[in-house]
Amino acid sequence: MRFLSLILVIALGLGLSACAPTKFKTYRGPEVTQIVVYKADRKMYLMHHNKVLESYNIDLGFTPVGHKQFEGDGKTPEGTYRIDRRNPNSEFHLSVGMNYPNVNDVAFAASQGKRAGGDIFIHGEPNRFKKVSKRDWTAGCIAVKNREMEDIYAMVRDGTVITVYP
Template identity: 70%
Template sequence: MHRRGLMLGAAAAVTLGACSSTPSKFKSYSGPEVTYVVVNKSARRMYLMHHDKVLKDYDIDLGFAPIGHKAFEGDGRTPEGIYRIDRRNPNSQFHLSIGISYPNVNDVALAKALGKTPGGDIFIHGQQNPLKPGPRDWTWGCIAVKNEEIEDIYAMVRDGTPIALNP
């Protein structure tokens, strides 16, 4: 009986070990703090900064109407200005995502002056289907990177980190 229990325990350990061999999308990071994020929309580049040093940089895709500041919900533009990383979504339909604090008071006023709502849910996120790359600038106003890249960004960038979204 003891031998049978030992065999079943060993089989369970091997099975559980096989399950843990799948790489997690949640990485850890112990390097220098990301003190701010810079997005240069026209260059389609994002930089994770530690003060004046670039820690990482990425090619990005933007909203489907990439030129100009987001004015209202559904315009397809990515906001411009200074915001903060304010939330994260580990269950995003785009692999992982971190939220940007759009809209601010000025964004709300602009949309209201146009008779519209400002929208929201602006994120830095991964791809919906990494095996089927789509066109450039395909989001509704978000910043998209490859799934492997959002895993690093998700680990490196903390809530409260400022983000500058430049034209």
């Protein structure tokens, strides 16, 4: 009898956990071949070749104008990079990382006696707050709403090219 009760409790627990919402989605649509960001317009596009699959309003670094040059400058990088990592346990819901800094970024910062910085991501909202109340609040990243980040996380693969324009 105890064994049967234990089996029922486990089955009930598994059944309820299957109904719990998850931040991990699946995507079966066209491949995202590139990400295009226009900082001035605060827009990001997921592209399949020359076709827009999705578009998002974005927030940027707290100093949104200009290319990121140094650690702590609050700027979002400009140029062409690649998505090179993902963080399912991000402090910002979910995140996918850009391979900033590249060799040129590091060399320029070093020529100025500074560090280029790093850890630039596309990410969701902070886990510690329910809502961000100001625009361009990141330290140089690209931010979207959590539900949008869930789609981006599912759609974008490591190796995807991201081009960020001023």
